[in-house]
Amino acid sequence: MKLGVAGTASRALTALTLLFGVAASAPAAATGPAPLEQARHAAEHTAFEGVVEVRWRDGGVTRSERLTVEAAEGALMVRGDNRVMAQPAFGRLISHRGGGWEELWLPSQAPGPRPDGASKYRTTAPGEGPPVAGRPTKVVEIHRNGALLERILLDTQTDLLLARDQFDAQGAVVRSLAFQSVKVGSSTSPPAEPRSPAHHAPRTVALARLASPAAAPEFLADGYQRMGIYRTGAVQHVLYSDGMYDLSVFEQQGRLRQADVPPAGERLVVGAAGGWRYAWPGGQLVVWSTGGRVYTAVSDAPADQVLAAIRSLPAAPGRTLSLLGKVRRACQALMEPLS
Helix, strand or coil, rough: CCCCCHCCHHHHHHHHHHHHHHCCCCEECCCCCCCHHHHHHHHHHEEEEEEEEEEECCEEEEEEEEEEEEEEEEEEEEEECEEEEECCEEEEEEECCCCCCEECCCCHHHHCCCCCCCCCECCCCCCEEEEEEEEEEEEEEEEEEEEEEEEEECCCCCCCCEEEEEEECCCCEEEEEEEEEECCCCCCCCCCCCCEEEECCCCCCCHHCCCCHHHHEEEEEHHHEEEEEEEEEEEEEEEEECCCCEEEEEEEEECCCCCCCCCCCCCEEEEEEEEEEEECEEEEEEEEEEEEEEEEEECCCCCCHHHHHHHCCCCCCCCCCCCCHHHHHHHHHHHHCCC
């Protein structure tokens, strides 16, 4: 099974993620740290356009990409290698390299409010921040257990998110987004409405329809709570959140070999299975295979949280042999002493 890690999330989707403060998954109803909720509300209700630079650390290499962003009348468009749109009537859509639009999520499929993350995270009071793209800002920090996780710079006038830094356990910036230029005002035109987008959005799956509730546990380690279960073709997607970060776990039948994944990944263990971790512009991506299934976890959370959560997933049951398979296994056992 070939895994297209690079195609799992575009840089344009990353900017949409960081601007709205939600991962590359279904948009969830508001809750979470107040600064991010203010930024989400501002991005949905303010007309603006600008150029954003996204920077992220990939091992010992720092990578970057510039994107254009425009928003008006509730619609937001990010243009990079791909185009991503958040549009009230259509939900979220993506267009790959100038092609037609495809639905990522429909408004009717958005999960409920995120859990309350107030007990897990501490948010500082707003203070005066440095100017970003020539606009005054207020700075807010988000901490956990005394460690700085995020520094957020909001536009003083509108509450737009103008810059965002995410830190690792050693206090180094691992991911950042900042406007290089921005124009705020009602003269910005809304992005053109997409025409006849392809209907590729996932469908919602009820827990009762799963073969086992263990396939989508209600809670994972470190405070992650199940928000929704979805399916696109043969791929199942379970969405989790801890109130600030979202975590998507994708599952499909198959087996994974080292030749199936890009070579730059960090080797690690998930349960009893070996896997690979990759840094991408929006956070962390982990892929592993066990029990005849391939799993991919995508999140904007810190790496230690992602690993703790996915390692708390119940072990996948092995494949059950069919009657014919059991007969073949018995015949093989009988013939081996004669060979």
